[in-house]
Amino acid sequence: MNLKSLKIPTSMKETLWAYVFISPIMLGFAVFMLYPLSASLYLSFTNSDGITVAGFVGFDNYVKLMSDKDFIKSLFVTAYYTLGTVPIGTGLALIVAVILNAKIRFTTIYRSAFFLPVITSMVAVATVWKWLYNTDYGLINAFLMNLGLYEPPWLASDKWAMPAIIMMSIWKGIGFNMVLFLAGLQGISPTIYEAAKIDGANGLRRFVHITIPLLRNTTLFVFIIAIISSFQVFDQVFIMTKGGPAKSTTVIIYYIYQNAFQFFKQGYASAMGYVLFAIIFVITMVQLKISNRKDVN
C-alpha cells in the first residue's frame, strides 16, 4: 500500500528526469541529424555554392544529374565496385567462418589474422597496397613475374585500377563479415549436425543443407550491410587513385566530395547525396522483400 501511494509523485519525477537524461542526445540528434537532413533536401533544390546567396532552382539539379555523364559514370563505377566486392567478399567470409567454427586448435590465432585488416586504418592499409600494386617494383608484380604471368599496370591503368581496389577491399573486409557469420553459426545447435552425421551426410552436404539455410538471416544481413558500405566507399579511392585514371575509379562519394568541397557546388552535391540515399533505400527494401517472400514458402 505504501508503495502504491508513492507512485503518483514518482511517475512525475520519473518523466522529468527522463527528459533530463535524454536532452543531450535529443539536442545532438536535432542539430546534427534532423536539421542537416532537411537542410540538405532544401539545398538540393538550390544553386548553393557556399559563397553567394543561394537561389531556388526547383528540380534543376536533379534534371541536370540525369544528363551528367560523370555522375552516370560514377554510378556504374560504384555498381562495378559493389558487384566486385560483395558476392566474393561475403562468400569467402562464409567459408572462412565455417572452417574457423570447427573445433580445431589455434582458431584464435587464425581468427586474429583475418580480423587484423578490419581494425587498421583504411588510409594506412591503402598506402601499403599502393606499394604492393606498384607496377615496376611492387610485390604483386614481382610474384607474377616469378610465375611468368602477365604483370598488369594496376593503379596506372583504367582497366586494372578498379579490380585492384576491389581485391584490396575484399582483403580488408573479410574479417568483418567473418565475425558476423561466426555469431550466426554459434546460433545453430550442434545436435542438428550430429543427427545429419548419423544419417550419413558428409561435410559438403551438411554445409549445403544445414548451414546455408539456417544462416539465411545472417547472410541477408551481411549482404545489406556490405552493399550499403560499398556504396559509400571513399578512403581507399582517395588514397590509391584519386578517382583516376580517366575517372575509372571515381565512385559516387568521391564525385560528391569533389562537387561539394572542390567545385563548391553544394546544391548539386546535395541532390547527388539524396539520389544515392534513395538508391540505398530501394536496394535494402528489395532485399528485405525477397527474404520475406522466401519466409512464406
Add this chain to the structure above:
Amino acid sequence: MSAPSTSLSISKRPPVSVKAAAVKWLARALLHLLLIVGSISMMLPFIWMVSSSLKNANELYAVPPIWIPQKWLWQNFVYMFEHAPWGIYFLNTTKITLIVIVGQLIVCSMGAYAFSRLNFKGRDALFFLILCTTMIPYHVTMIPTFKIMKSLDWINTHKALIVPALFSPFGIFLLRQFFLTITKELEQAAMIDGCSYPRIFWHVILPNAKPALTTLAIFIFMGTWNDFLAPLIYLNDDGLKTLTLGLASFQGTNTTQWNYMMAGALIVMLPILIVFAFAQRYFVEGITMSGMKE
C-alpha cells in the same frame, strides 16, 4: 570440411579403427595447412610493410624482392619524425579520440538509461526515430553539417570533429540493449532506500554495464582513430591534423619514397594494434553488435 566419419558415436568410447583415425588426422592436417596459408596471405601486406619500412632505397627496389633487410634502418623512422610532426598528429588523434569516447559514453549512457528504464510519453516513438537514422549515410548530412561548422567558425578546429561525434544512434542502441538485461531488483532496492534517478544511474546501472561500456568505447576508438573523411573536410593546419590525414598529406609530397611511406603507415596503425592485442574480445563484440542493430 571434416572427413566423413564412419563410426557412429553412440557408445562412450567408440572403437576407432586405425584407418579412420588416419583419415581424420590427415583431414585435420590439411585444414590447418589451408588455414596457415590463408592466415599468412592475410598478414603478408603487414609483413611487407614492416620489411619495407626498414630498408634503404637499393633493397627497396631490388628484384627479386628482399624480405629481410641486411641492415635494419631504424633511422627511416627518425627521418619521418624530422620531416613531419608525427608526434603532434599522434597527440591530436589521441586527444580527439579520448574526448569522443568519454563524451559519447556519457551522452549515450544517459539516453540509454532513460530509453530502457524510465517511463515517459513518446519514449518508444523517439527511440524508433533515432534507430531509423542509423540507416542514413553520413554523406547526406555532410554538407549542411559543414555549413553549421562554418557559421560557428569551427572550421579548422577539433571541435568540428568532436561535437557531432558525441551523438551516436548506434551507441544509444548498444547500451539500451544491454541495460535491458540488467536485473531490476537492484534498482528497486535502491529506490526503496530513497535513491534518486541520477544516483541509481551512477551507482547501479553504470557499474553493472561495464562490459557494454568497454565494447562501445573500443568501437568508438576504432572509428574515431581511423576516421579520414571528417579530418579531410575540416582540418587544414598541419599542427591540427590527425594521423590518417597526416599520412595522406605526407603521401602527397613523398610519393616514391616507399620506405618512408611504409614507416608512416606503421606509425598510424601501431597504437590500434597495441590496443587490439589487449582488448581483442571487445573489438569482436563491437562488430557483432553493429551487425545486430537492424
